[in-house]
Amino acid sequence: MRVLRFSMVLTVFLFALLPALVGLVLGALFYAQYIFTHLFGAQADQPIEWQNATNTFLLTIMHGGVMYGALSLIIGIVAAFLLDKGMDHAKRLLFSVGAAGLTAIWADVTVGFTGSVTFIFTIALFSYYLAVMWWSVPIEQRTVPRIFAEKDSPKQSDDL
Secondary structure, three states: EEEEOOHHHHHHHHHHHHHHHHHHHHHHHHHHHHEEEEEEEOOOOOOOOOHHHHHHHHHHHHHHHHHHHHHHHHHHHHHHHHHHHHOOHHHHHHHHHHHHHHHHHOOOOOOOOOOOHHHHHHHHHHHHHHHHHOOOOEEHHOOOOOHHHHHOOOOOOOOO
């Protein structure tokens, strides 16, 4: 059972930032792949166009943050409440599959994404699962207060 590592506000902020972080990693991989193919691969005889490589890197970061940021913010709010109650392995996996499914649907519906929806689903599944793992701790290591702690404690009467 894993629970919140950080406060609710920081957890939601990190989830909202997650698509830009994933875009940063993917952009760096695209950049490295472009450079590698122009140095050693099939396009080794062509000159490296540094502007195109840099634009791809920057657009991948911006695309992740702008296109998926709002959806990830909503998913982060849901995740914060679920982590407050605690999530076991099956719930984390189910949450990640659901969030990845929503991300794939979001990509198709919002802008008519023409790339691989399977790729989007896989990257989202991997990133949401890792995010829940990194931004949560076992219940005995919890240091932040529960969101609805007063609801769980018995009512105190004001009778004197």
